[in-house]
Amino acid sequence: MNANERPLDVVILAAGQGTRMKSAVPKVLHPVAGRPMVAWAVKAAQEVGARQVVVVTGHGADQVEAALNGSGVMFARQEKQLGTGHAFLCGLDALTDHQGADVLVLYGDTPLLRLETLRALLDDHRERDSAFTILTGELPDASGYGRIIRDRQGNVERIVEHKDASALERTVREFNSGVYLLDSRATDLAHRITNNNASGEYYLTDLLGLYRAQGSEVHAFKLDDPGEVIGANDRTGLAEAEGIIRQRITTDHMRAGVTIHMPETVYIEDTVTLGRDVTLEPGVILRGQTSLADDVTVGAYAVISDSILEAGAVVKPHSVLEGARVGPGSDVGPFARLRPGTVLGVGVHIGNFVETKNAQLAAGVKAGHLAYLGDVTIGEETNVGAGTIVANYDGVNKHRTAVGAGVFIGSNSTLIAPRTVGDAAFIAAGSAVHDDVPEGAMAVARGKQRTIEGWSRRYWGGLREQVNGKLPWLAAWLGKQGD
Incomplete structure (x- = not known):
């Protein structure tokens, strides 16, 4: 098997506590741009073509494994925190097939590592037919990091931890990222790591000496941007990482034909898809499985989660959409709320302070002001007057209402579910409708006015x-x- 045909397995180390986060939540579960940090590592591993991905858990293992359930990874528990070498060995032992595979070591707290970087690392490793490749970076001051000491041929001779480095070695700017790409001997050699050191721990860096003892060269692949491997160790680091990822996301969308006003204020998760000529005004938040088709406009400070907006739809400022679908040419807001199950047809108008829930509105429906439409189906070209309420809840159960096409519902009306209103019916303003309204009829359900x-x-x-x-x-x- 040549180098380019070797399968790739990935071990993600995610067992640490992360005390500097000062949180009951495991460090690797703190979110960055909509994903837990460890999920960014899983995504990168899967996208680079991993055959198997093992996440090594320890602190908060139940929480970490629950968060990644269904993501296609395996888990290995490091019951005792005995060092990085021990954690790696736990991950290796969980792999179902060790034959001929390269092994990539990633970390659950480095969400900034790009897929492009991992592909370049893998290509370099295989073009050299390398046994061991270390991803390194260079900083003007690498204090705190292990230094990369190279031999005369430019290969990695050893890694010296900062506390153990001499004055001369501390001037070295190239540092060890901890990301390693190893050939199939990794499993055998990892079992040979010992804890004969002052800390009594098993260090992953000891693999370097074990490979060299077998006559293998250890190569370094240097990052263009060392910031990719800087971990988020506390809340400030978390905020910095999120800012970098948010900037990457907005930049990618703008280069693909999206207009974003004041992109530094816009929040877009990487699960969101945007068509051409989408326009986003300042302060927009787009989350989850949200999809905006071509020519959609989203007004300032709108928040959209897990929703689909079809071509030409407009969401006006300060509107909130959750689990909704907005049809072509429809407009929503300002200050509207579309809750889960809302489906708007073509050219629907939802105005200010209108709330919908599990509501299906056909083409041309208009609800301009101050309405609540819950558990209702409304036919084409119906007009919903200001202050209309579909009273869908009786205190125990929710009930549905069906309103036909071409209906006129007067202002301040209440439809007491379950109700059926036929096509072309009229409901007089201020009515509390407690009976069905036949097609073409007018319902008046209010007290007779007396003038004294x-x-x-x-x-x-x-x-x-x-x-x-x-x-x-x-x-x-x-x-x-x-x-």
């Missing part, structure tokens, strides 16, 4: 002393009326 002349003068006249000094405008009006 002179009522205000008699009522307020009896309270004149109380009104004086408290309601000057009313006192003045009463003075004009006489007794």
Whole structure:
């Protein structure tokens, strides 16, 4: 088998506690741009073509494994924290097939490592037919990092930890990232790592000496951007990592034909897909499995999660969409809320302070102001007046309402579910509809108006002393009326 035909297995070390996070949540589960940090490592491993991915868990193992359940990875538990070499060995022992595979070591707290970098590392490793390749970086001041010491041929001779480095060695700018690519001997050699050191731990870096003892050269592949392997060790590092990933995401979208005003204020998770000529105004948040088709416009400070917006749809400022589908040419907001199960057809208008839930609105429906539409189906070209409520809950159960096409619902009406309103029906303003309305009928469900002349003068006249000094405008009006 030549180098390019070798399978690739990945071991992700994610067992650490991360005390500097000062959190009950395991370090690797802290989110960066919508994904737990460890999920970024899993994504990179899978996209680079891994045959098997093993995540080594330890601190908060149950939580970490639950978060990655269904992602196609295997787990290995490091029950005792005995060092990186021991953690790696736990991961290797979980692999189902060791034959002829290269093994890549990644970490659950380095979400910035690019897929392009891993591909370049893999290509370099295989072009050299290398036994052991270390991903390295270079910093003006590499304090705190293990230094890469090379031999005269440029191969890696050893790694010296900062605390053990001489004054001369500390001037070396090239550092060890901890990301290693190893040939199939890794399993056998990892079992030979000992803990004969002051800490009594098994160090992964000891593999370097074991490979060299077998006559293998150890190569280094130097990063262009050393920031890719900087871990997020506390909340400030987490924020910095998120800022970098957010900038990558917005830049990629803009290069693909999306207009983003003030991109530094926009938050887009990498699971979101955007078509051409989409426009995003400042402060927009797009989360989860959200998809915006061509020519969609999203207004300032709108929040959209797990929703689909079809071509030409417009979401106006400060609207919130969750699990909704907005049809072509429809517009939503401002200040509207579309909850899960909402489906808008072609050219639907949802105006300010309208809330929908599990509602299907056909083409041309208009609900312009201050309405609640829950568990309802509304037919084409129906007009929903301001203040309309579909009262879908009886205190125990939710009930559905069906409204036909071409219906006119007057302002401040309440449809008490379950109801059926036929096509072309009218509902008079202010009605509380508790019976079905047949096709073409008009429903009026409100008390008959009575007008009592002179009522205000008699009522307020009896309270004149109380009104004086408290309601000057009313006192003045009463003075004009006489007794």
